[in-house]
Amino acid sequence: MKEALRLRAEIARLEGDLERLKRQLHLLQNECEHEFIETPLARTCTKCLQTESLYY
């Protein structure tokens, strides 16, 4: 029980971190002046790693 509570608290903390980091990356990608390199399937920005699929 105690171990389970500890694990649950740690999961909640890490999920909070994950959300925060995703937001940070999203912000960075929004402000980036992208420089894409293209492959046949997708293009990826070399600066912020934003990837766009070329498949529709």
Ligand SMILES: [Zn+2]
């Ligand atoms: Zn970029």
